[in-house]
Amino acid sequence: MTELPFHYQKGELYCESMPVDSIAEDVGTPFYLYSYGHLVERVKTLKQAFSEVNFQTHFAAKANSNISVLRILALEGCGMDVVSAGEIFRCIRAGADPSSIVFAGVGKQEWEMRYALELGIGCFNIESEAELELLGAVAKDMGKRAPIAVRVNPDVDPKTHPYISTGLKKSKFGLTPEKAKALYKRAMEMDSIEIVGIHCHIGSQITTVSPFRDAVERVIALVVELRKEGITIRDLDMGGGLGIRYKHETPPTPFELAEAVVPMVKEIGLNLHMEPGRWISGNCGALITKVLFEKRGETKNFLVVDAAMNDLARPSLYGAYHSIMASPLREGDGDVWDVVGPICESGDFLAQERELPPVKPGDLLAVCSAGAYGFTMSSNYNSRCRVPEVLVKGEGYWLIREREEFEDLVRGERIPPFLLEEEE
């Protein structure tokens, strides 16, 4: 399977069997474009790679929470990993089985716990003692037993961007193995709590196997200790974090990852759960934008496009690299450009110092690997309407989210009466 679902045919860019230009003519630019086939294949590959153990994938809905995307994945047997009641709502709307949902996050609120318990979600991944106490009280009040896993912070360095490293001691996430053990003991005393698993998530865009191996090893060591205390664990959730290729990275394949962790998990006899977001949806999608102007400066050349940092925040926020495919693909020598948007910030760029083939105003650029943390991190900054999302399957495409309109920008806003002219 090629890494990207985009390719050229006679110089024209295609997503699956669909020319991107014709979609652009129909829906306008910018827009997010996702490949159905890519999504399905990713889920199937994971299943295959981990087929030697009892394995369940939970897609990290924060990566891409469009309800059509969630539905595709749910129909493929994916569970969901959520971090808010809003994400639970989306998953349910998409038709996901509530019992396949795992709920993470350091700040779950009482009303979110109630909502999740009412629906019967699969597992609360507990991040602190205070959270466990609150969940216990809420479940008791509702006459329910809340299924839990404790999130362990295994203190391994995933060697990724500091903003997306989560498994180090200094991180706000999870608990040290010692504290986790104490929490399990406390949970054993609570009638309204049912211990089902153990959880860790060490970071995102991890491109080597060893941090995963180390984390799983440490978590399993804790499971062994817990067993000695008479605490049995059924599920090991190793979190998400498997990296993808944006540029030249060579992340492990799921098969390589499985080779490292499956024997350990098999030996101890646990079910294995995983929460990939980026690996499933990252390379399924691109942000399609149109070239507006060329602006040649003293020291830099700018290609001004109609998408901006509010549409795709990753380049500005993390200095992230997203490869760009131009359509049509023109012959000849290209140029080096900063690809920038219309927002009033110097940090508004989608690419810097990027060599591109010859481009002209009106051409399309596909900013690739934008299917994860693309639309979900977009905003209305500069009062820009959020862009549509389009799904391609074979020779067909579907609008799976409409472009926002001006009225959407002010929806819910109110002018207090004292600012309005007094009625005569």
Ligand code: LLP
């Ligand atoms: N599970 C938990 C508990 C998480 O916090 C995350 C991501 C995942 C799973 C999924 O991780 P993935 O497989 O996608 O690496 N906005 C950043 C990424 C933030 C990731 C936050 N947590 C970015 O654009 O790179």
